[in-house]
Amino acid sequence: MKIKWMILAAILTVLTVLTGCEPLAVLDPKGPQAQTQADVILLSIAIMSFIVIAVFAILIYMLVKYRASKQPEDYKPPHIEGNFWVEAICVGIPVLIVAYLSFVSVESNYKVEATPEGYDEEPLVVYASSSDWKWHFSYPEENIETLNYLYVPTDRPLEFRLYSYGPISAFWIPQLGGQKYAMADMVTTLHLAADVPGEYSGRNANFSGEGFAEQTFNVNAVSPDEFDEWVEEVQTTADPITEDEFEELLEPGHLGQQTFTGTHLEFMPAPEGEHGGHNHGGESEESHEEHSDQSDDEHSDHSEHDHDH
Amino acid sequence: MEFFERFAIPHPSPIIYASMVAIGITLLAIIAGLTFFKKWGYLWREWLTTVDHKRIGIMYLISALLMLFRGGVDALMMRAQLATPEAQLLDSQHYNEIFTTHGVVMIIFMAMAFIIALMNFVVPLQIGARDVAFPRLNALSFWLYFMGAMLFNLSFVIGGSPSSGWTSYFPLAGNEFSPSVGTNYYMIAIQIAGIGTLITGINFIVTILKMRAPGMKLMKMPMFTWSALITNLIITFAFPVLTVALAMGTMDRLFGTQFFTTGNGGMDMLWANLFWVWGHPEVYILVLPAFGIYSEIISTFAKRNLYGYKSMVASMVIISLLSFVVWVHHFFTMGQGAMVNSIFSITTMAIAVPTGIKIFNWLFTLYKGSIRFTVPMMYSLGFLPIFTIGGVTGVMLGMSAADYQYHNTMFLVAHFHLVIIPGVVFAMLAGLTYWWPKMFGFMLNERIGKWAFWFISVGTCVAFFPMFISGLDGQARRMYTYSESTGFGFWNMLSFVGAVALAIGFIIIVYNIYYSTRYASRDIGSDPWDARSLEWATHTPVPEYNFATIPEVDSSEAFWDSKYNGHKLFKGKLKEIHMPNNSGVPFIMSALFFVLGFSFIFSIWIGVIVSLLGICACLMHRSFEKDHGRHISLEEVEKTESELRGGK
Numbered sequence: 001m002k003i004k005w006m007i008l009a010a011i012l013t014v015l016t017v018l019t020g021c022e023p024l025a026v027l028d029p030k031g032p033q034a035q036t037q038a039d040v041i042l043l044s045i046a047i048m049s050f051i052v053i054a055v056f057a058i059l060i061y062m063l064v065k066y067r068a069s070k071q072p073e074d075y076k077p078p079h080i081e082g083n084f085w086v087e088a089i090c091v092g093i094p095v096l097i098v099a100y101l102s103f104v105s106v107e108s109n110y111k112v113e114a115t116p117e118g119y120d121e122e123p124l125v126v127y128a129s130s131s132d133w134k135w136h137f138s139y140p141e142e143n144i145e146t147l148n149y150l151y152v153p154t155d156r157p158l159e160f161r162l163y164s165y166g167p168i169s170a171f172w173i174p175q176l177g178g179q180k181y182a183m184a185d186m187v188t189t190l191h192l193a194a195d196v197p198g199e200y201s202g203r204n205a206n207f208s209g210e211g212f213a214e215q216t217f218n219v220n221a222v223s224p225d226e227f228d229e230w231v232e233e234v235q236t237t238a239d240p241i242t243e244d245e246f247e248e249l250l251e252p253g254h255l256g257q258q259t260f261t262g263t264h265l266e267f268m269p270a271p272e273g274e275h276g277g278h279n280h281g282g283e284s285e286e287s288h289e290e291h292s293d294q295s296d297d298e299h300s301d302h303s304e305h306d307h308d309h
Numbered sequence: 310m311e312f313f314e315r316f317a318i319p320h321p322s323p324i325i326y327a328s329m330v331a332i333g334i335t336l337l338a339i340i341a342g343l344t345f346f347k348k349w350g351y352l353w354r355e356w357l358t359t360v361d362h363k364r365i366g367i368m369y370l371i372s373a374l375l376m377l378f379r380g381g382v383d384a385l386m387m388r389a390q391l392a393t394p395e396a397q398l399l400d401s402q403h404y405n406e407i408f409t410t411h412g413v414v415m416i417i418f419m420a421m422a423f424i425i426a427l428m429n430f431v432v433p434l435q436i437g438a439r440d441v442a443f444p445r446l447n448a449l450s451f452w453l454y455f456m457g458a459m460l461f462n463l464s465f466v467i468g469g470s471p472s473s474g475w476t477s478y479f480p481l482a483g484n485e486f487s488p489s490v491g492t493n494y495y496m497i498a499i500q501i502a503g504i505g506t507l508i509t510g511i512n513f514i515v516t517i518l519k520m521r522a523p524g525m526k527l528m529k530m531p532m533f534t535w536s537a538l539i540t541n542l543i544i545t546f547a548f549p550v551l552t553v554a555l556a557m558g559t560m561d562r563l564f565g566t567q568f569f570t571t572g573n574g575g576m577d578m579l580w581a582n583l584f585w586v587w588g589h590p591e592v593y594i595l596v597l598p599a600f601g602i603y604s605e606i607i608s609t610f611a612k613r614n615l616y617g618y619k620s621m622v623a624s625m626v627i628i629s630l631l632s633f634v635v636w637v638h639h640f641f642t643m644g645q646g647a648m649v650n651s652i653f654s655i656t657t658m659a660i661a662v663p664t665g666i667k668i669f670n671w672l673f674t675l676y677k678g679s680i681r682f683t684v685p686m687m688y689s690l691g692f693l694p695i696f697t698i699g700g701v702t703g704v705m706l707g708m709s710a711a712d713y714q715y716h717n718t719m720f721l722v723a724h725f726h727l728v729i730i731p732g733v734v735f736a737m738l739a740g741l742t743y744w745w746p747k748m749f750g751f752m753l754n755e756r757i758g759k760w761a762f763w764f765i766s767v768g769t770c771v772a773f774f775p776m777f778i779s780g781l782d783g784q785a786r787r788m789y790t791y792s793e794s795t796g797f798g799f800w801n802m803l804s805f806v807g808a809v810a811l812a813i814g815f816i817i818i819v820y821n822i823y824y825s826t827r828y829a830s831r832d833i834g835s836d837p838w839d840a841r842s843l844e845w846a847t848h849t850p851v852p853e854y855n856f857a858t859i860p861e862v863d864s865s866e867a868f869w870d871s872k873y874n875g876h877k878l879f880k881g882k883l884k885e886i887h888m889p890n891n892s893g894v895p896f897i898m899s900a901l902f903f904v905l906g907f908s909f910i911f912s913i914w915i916g917v918i919v920s921l922l923g924i925c926a927c928l929m930h931r932s933f934e935k936d937h938g939r940h941i942s943l944e945e946v947e948k949t950e951s952e953l954r955g956g957k
């Protein structure tokens with residue numbers, strides 16, 4: 001057993017040293033959603049370590065105390081059926097822990113599934129669609145579109161509407177918040193926000209075929225003023241996106257970063273509302289209790305969905 | 310010409326050509342060897358047509374070990390490719406094929422076969438029965454599994470392997486994005502093996518419910534038998550879902566239906582749901598028998614009865630129920646909203662409670678015991694801490710909001726390997742070492758076995774702990790490479806070192822089998838571990854009828870009581886014994902299934918029709934056949950018994 005503990009200890013030391021230099025992306029949040037998630041992660045690590053330590057301690061105690069080499073030759077272990085109180089404690093404590101974690105889990109679910117609170121402005125809506133193996137970002141209000149990079153303002157909620165032109169992908173910016181799937185027949189919504197200006201990396205996290213490893217994008221979080229400047233600059237310098245050009249972009253492969261005016265939503269709308277294969281609540285995304293109810297309803301009658309996109 | 314192009318590997322490489330040659334040579338060598346040593350008849354009479362649960366168990370075991378080797382080579386290649394940033398060992402397509410086949414081979418063809426191997430060998434002995442309830446169906450189960458496994462492995466050299474992950478999510482797995490026949494192999498090979506598993510499920514439920522020795526009430530069954538009962542109940546409820554999902558996927562790919570497409574009313578999410586409605590119970594199908602094995606081993610080597618028998622049973626029942634209501638945790642990120650996620654988050658974490666009870670019961674079984682550190686016991690003791698870490702990370706994944714960050718990352722990969730390896734692989738190795746003397750009449754060398762244990766357990770920790778860190782740092786799973794600037798390099802190199810240690814551990818086990826076969830003593834008696842349950846009450850080697858007289862039982866540790874508390878196990882007199890006849894039909898029918906599967910995969914409709922007719926003919930043959938089994942005469946039983954007793 002000793003060797004194992006030594007190795008474990010060594011790993012832990014290396015871990016602390018290395019993580020001391022550069023924090024792990026998920027534990028180095030730059031926005032409220034990632035913060036919520038990092039908090040939940042750290043809390044659960046703490047509680048779980050308690051359980052792990054308890055189990056390790058009991059195990060070591062038993063192994064040291066009751067090894068055969070320490071017992072007299074003729075020792076006959078007793079017959080013990082089990083004890084109500086011992087079992088009650090073994091059920092009771094885990095139940096309490098799970099109950100507490102459930103409470104935390106539910107609370108954090110409603111947080112990450114809602115527009116982050118404490119911001120004055122309305123969320124910036126960005127449509128993020130994946131195609132083999134690229135990300136297309138459409139800003140309908142600003143009327144611009146980018147390929148494989150994002151510009152977002154800090155201190156304003158971000159509402160990503162996700163869908164895919166191919167296999168299921170997952171839109172993920174670890175430092176801003178966890179991932180969500182982008183699928184071909186519906187739009188899903190991911191609520192994020194950035195509090196700290198900076199450059200973050202984002203990627204597709206859900207395996208989608210040959211070019212999956214390189215399906216990444218850059219995120220530039222800048223102050224609202226800078227963001228406005230960027231929008232203006234794009235609007236004056238970039239070329240408009242056309243249907244033919246967009247069709248070409250959809251071809252499987254890798255491309256660099258590109259910028260356009262206009263969005264592909266005009267000629268190829270996202271699969272939501274009347275264009276959706278089906279969806280999970282669409283418009284009612286804001287009110288969440290209602291959303292969940294509604295999504296059940298919508299799933300029960302998929303046959304009636306409208307597929308004319 | 311076009312017809313033949315389908316059989317070509319779409320994306321060949323020197324490794325694949327080399328394997329083609331190697332497979333060809335091996336096949337020739339086997340055929341030549343069998344012919345030269347005149348073993349065809351022996352093979353047919355003693356193995357291919359056998360309906361004896363012990364032999365079927367051993368055939369499962371050999372197949373599982375072969376598949377472990379195949380899946381292990383896949384794993385080593387993956388870890389080698391990821392050990393350094395931007396490595397060129399494998400290209401993307403090959404990497405994708407390898408992680409797909411690794412997952413399928415390890416879960417469906419290795420782990421499932423391994424647990425079924427041990428259930429086959431042990432359960433009838435533990436309940437004091439002469440065979441399973443339907444011995445011929447049991448042979449059919451094995452051969453269907455075996456043909457499915459062979460079919461799946463054939464994809465490596467004919468037509469190309471599947472490459473959309475062991476989860477095979479649509480639309481990626483559909484024709485548009487996976488045009489090669491690889492995914493057909495996935496759908497059909499798993500289907501064939503899965504039908505075999507479903508039959509096993511039913512067979513063992515009936516066996517355990519109907520064929521227990523007199524006096525063995527349900528609450529007096531050994532814990533491994535209990536776990537087998539519950540596992541087979543889960544199999545019987547979960548596998549039909551897989552069957553249906555695979556059938557729908559096959560139809561989508563071959564007949565143009567639209568179940569899982571993204572247009573025309575199909576729904577890709579339906580696949581994900583069906584897959585995990587089977588998939589989550591599946592992980593408990595794997596781990597519950599392992600729990601049973603640990604219960605046997607820990608109480609044997611602590612020299613104590615199992616602590617909390619009743620709560621052990623209750624917790625398994627609760628786990629089996631809960632395992633059907635947590636599947637959504639595999640896609641918390643699919644956009645179903647906070648409410649649905651909350652419900653499944655709670656059910657998921659709830660599973661930790663019964664699992665925790667079991668851990669504490671094992672710990673308390675050690676209390677006041679007299680612990681012997683044998684190889685099976687060391688695996689069991691290594692299991693406890695590592696599995697606890699794997700399990701608590703499962704609870705962390707169950708917190709859905711946080712799972713948005715863990716999902717699809719190396720963190721998840723670390724979680725499931727740290728439950729499956731100690732939970733299933735350790736248990737298999739422990740069970741193998743523990744029951745080996747009963748199977749083969751000699752013991753595996755303890756000293757070499759301990760070396761293997763240390764390599765494997767330390768290797769597991771070194772291979773998988775770093776993934777928690779690289780996962781939290783943003784390394785997604787299933788990436789065939791990463792750039793240096795990500796900083797994942799160090800952790801992946803560490804993982805590679807661990808994987809090599811694991812591989813060395815397995816090689817040591819192979820060496821141990823060789824070494825012990827040559828040198829181990831054959832004079833070990835029938836109860837070398839001083840064990841507690843009925844499988845040790847019969848002779849070694851076990852006669853084909855298992856027990857000459859059926860034992861009578863009045864506790865969950867009847868054999869122990871017979872050794873130390875004056876219980877009399879065998880009261881009856883010797884009589885003639887009724888046994889089932891061997892039959893070649895299961896083998897032939899499964900071979901036809903192989904042809905059927907192959908024909909489906911390549912859309913050779915004439916082959917489909919012919920093999921289907923053949924399968925029907927086999928079924929009809931069975932319906933009209935009059936087979937009342939055979940009797941082993943009293944003289945013969947007496948002769949065998951006195952020989953076996955003399956040999957002791």
Ligand code: HEM
Pocket residue numbers: 476592593595596638639640657658660661664700701702703704706707708712715716717721724725728729732733
């Ligand atoms: C305490 C009990 C456990 C809990 C709470 C738990 C929880 C979870 C969760 C939430 C996931 C999904 C994570 C994600 O995809 O983001 C997961 C994945 C997985 N778990 Fe567990 N788990 C537990 C025990 C086990 C056991 C005992 C096994 C197997 C023997 C197992 C095998 C797996 C596998 C294979 C996957 C991933 C499959 C894949 O995506 O390829 N888990 N677990």
Ligand SMILES: [Cu+2]
Pocket residue numbers: 186278279280299578
């Ligand atoms: Cu939907």
Ligand SMILES: [Cu+2]
Pocket residue numbers: 588589592635636638639
């Ligand atoms: Cu699961």
